[in-house]
Amino acid sequence: MGKHVVVGSGQVGTHLATKLLAQGHEVTVVTRSGNGPAGATRVAADVADRRRLTEITAGADTLYNCVNPQYHRWLTDWPPMAESFLATAEATGAVLVILGNLYPYGPVTGPMTEDLPLASTSPKAQVRAKIWVDALAAHEAGRIRVTEVRGSDYFGPGATDQSYLGDRFLAPLRAGKTIQVPWPTDMPHSWTYLPDVADALIVAGADERAWGRPWHVPTTDPVSFRQLGERMAAILGKPAPRMVQLPWPLVRTLGLFSPMLGELRHVRYQFVAPYVLDSSEFQETFGVRPTPLDVALKATLAS
Structure with missing residues (x-):
């Protein structure tokens, strides 16, 4: 060792x-x-x-x-x-x-x-x-x-509040409330x-x-916020959640009071168009595969 x-x-x-x-x-x-x-x-x-x-x-x-x-x-x-x-x-x-x-x-x-x-x-x-x-x-x-x-973008057990799939996403999902996200809800994203x-x-x-x-890092195929919400709701036995995108001018205004939100302008390009990570070379070289998405989502919800 x-x-x-x-x-x-x-x-x-x-x-x-x-x-x-x-x-x-x-x-x-x-x-x-x-x-x-x-x-x-x-x-x-x-x-x-x-x-x-x-x-x-x-x-x-x-x-x-x-x-x-x-x-x-x-x-x-x-x-x-x-x-x-x-x-x-x-x-x-x-x-x-x-x-x-x-x-x-x-x-x-x-x-x-x-x-x-x-x-x-x-x-x-x-x-x-x-x-x-x-x-x-x-x-x-x-x-x-x-x-x-x-x-x-990271998700899973132990994700911080900076994760887009952290408590700000999971809490309303569990409560059956509307999920608010700062980006388009149907854009494919890794x-x-x-x-x-x-x-x-x-x-x-x-x-x-x-x-x-x-x-x-071995990463599964891209999915949108909406697809993630639907798959997690199904795991919880709940109906598909309602999801809305916060208006960008509102996000920019909130950024005046929050350093983290203020920095979102630098990464906006990652969410307004498909953002796809190819991890095939790592997978093929080392024989390592990403955790299947539903398995990962179940562990995320269980945590």
């Missing part, structure tokens, strides 16, 4: 650490507050402190970057943390596994594959793109071993199941075929 350092104990980091522990690994979870699942060594530290992170990671096989600053703080928070991860991976020899996302691709036509250019002109997406570009350059120079795993994200991170960290390039 190996030693793994998981930085971040949010909706992905917690699943990842729990799965690694269940496999019998030694797991250290690093957060600013010292939180983490039972069984892990929990350490409170500033991730941007490269000396401290290097000290914690010494002797580890794998270092997982699962941190996620608040979206409106990406420009200030990400650069020093990314530099710390690179320095730590180089100093310790641990494989660096980065939890990425699809933002750097920007608007695309057709399914997203890993060979797409990181062409977004959004400053926040460019910050994320630079994390990977710098890490890949260090890998190609022989300084580190690295891979990045990218998924679409949704990535949180336990599948953790599984993909573990595979990518352990298999050298994954190193030196990005991968997409």
Whole structure:
């Protein structure tokens, strides 16, 4: 069994650490507050402190970057943390596994594959793109071993209130009330199941075929908000829910008072046209399939 350092104990980091522990690994979870699942060594530290992170990671096989600053703080928070991860991976020899996302691709036509250019002109997406570009350059120079795993919008047990399929969606669904969503209700969209994200991170960290390039998390076929609501209602034995889209001017106005809602303008393109993630290369290379959607929805509702 190996030693793994998981930085971040949010909706992905917690699943990842729990799965690694269940496999019998030694797991250290690093957060600013010292939180983490039972069984892990929990350490409170500033991730941007490269000396401290290097000290914690010494002797580890794998270092997982699962941190996620608040979206409106990406420009200030990400650069020093990314530099710390690179320095730590180089100093310790641990494989660096980065939890990425699809933002750097920007608007695309057709399914997203890993060979797409990181062409977004959004400053926040460019910050994320630079994390990977710098890490890949260090890998190609022989300084580190690295891979990045990218998924679409998350759902599942442990999803935070930032998830579009979190409590704001599930609470009215369970109560038989109207579900309000900020985007078109019938647009196909890829949704990535949180336990599948953790599984993909573990595979990518352990298999050298994954190193030196990005991968997409195994993800099921795209479905709309309405289709998700109908399928979950059927699981609960309830009639199909009523669903309405909030007017975009209202969302923009609410964004004046909520930093999270204010940032939605940067991702609007992802929901007003089909947003499709192609994860076939990961599935074919590593023989890993996404959790069937109805199984994932049942687990989401049960949580």
